[in-house]
Amino acid sequence: MKIKICGMKYPDNILEVGALLPDYMGFIFWEKSARYFDGEIPELPKSIKKVGVFVNESVENIIQKITKHNLQAVQLHGKESVEFCEDLKGKIDSSVEIIKVFSVGDDFDFDVLKPFENVCNYFLFDTKGKLPGGNGTTFDWKILDNYKSEKPFFLSGGIGIEEIPTIVKLKLPIYAIDVNSRFEIEPGLKNVQLCKDACVKTHSSASLHSK
Template sequence: MKVKICGITDVGAALAAVDSGADAIGFVFAKSKRKIDVVNARDIAAELPNDIMKVGVFVNETKEEIDRIGRVVGLTHVQLHGNESADFSKSLSLPVIKALGIEGKDSLEAIKEYPCEFLLLDGPKGKYQGGNGLSFDWNILNEQDLLGKKVILAGGLNEGNVLEAVRQVRPYMVDVSSGVETDGKKDLNKIKRFIDKVKRQS
């Protein structure tokens, strides 16, 4: 089972996550309390091993800006959290992770429109498009056809519920941000415990 630590804003947390076994690091370039500037993200990404996924999170950004940030930072994947169309997704130069805020079964209909390999299923939208620390009813996925996509499960995950989430959904990857924070900052011990739990059971 793969693990993505999202909302990284400093090199110490990024390297601690990688040392603990993280497979992907997420940088938020959209409006968020975890938003990072391009130069800082570039400097952090430069310290990461080549085999680590470096994911840029965007919300309704222009193609030109996404491509520019991708080149400067050295991103490997683009995560789209807004209302981006399937054609927009296809126009990007990097592989796309399409994020969906799940309100109920009807939310999953949108996956049929997207020509992407990765589908990130997040909790309902709150103050921000994602990263609100809200989960959704994982049971609604039991009979859904996810069209062979690699599912990344996000939304309200933490060390207390991630094993149950994995058991129910069997995703390709789990994605955590607020669930490994203390007082709004990445907690290196929580990161390690979260990753250890996921890796031990997979």
């Protein structure tokens, strides 16, 4: 199981967290976010995949950010359609992963995922709330028992350090844990020690669980 640390904002903090070697680091390119990133991403270890997080952005602007920051993945956190994802997929390098986000509430219908199966690499399930993301609350993971697809997914939504051991034991195709607000000192500034604990717990717990 992999870990993604999202909502990075400050260069020194980015380098400190990058030294922990999370699998993914997320940079939010949505201007309304308190974690909006508009700087230059410092050089990171090559093993870390840089993710650009977008909300209802144009294909052209996404491509511009991919090129500028050498992004290895894009996370679509808005109401992007199947056609939008297909268009984007056809215009970017096949090595760039597309992560399509779905906000999950108690009444979430997993049938809405089917048309997206062939136009994204991963799904990401976040908690349905007032904001597109970063609401800091978990949803009832039992609803994921209704997930019938074989496509691996990212699990997000108010995940703290204490939830990680439980998550790695879930018998679900969870590809990565996505953490953000509960690992912060303030929006965009991560608690490095907490992030280190998260990386250790995710990688070691997942390894032990797989044996």
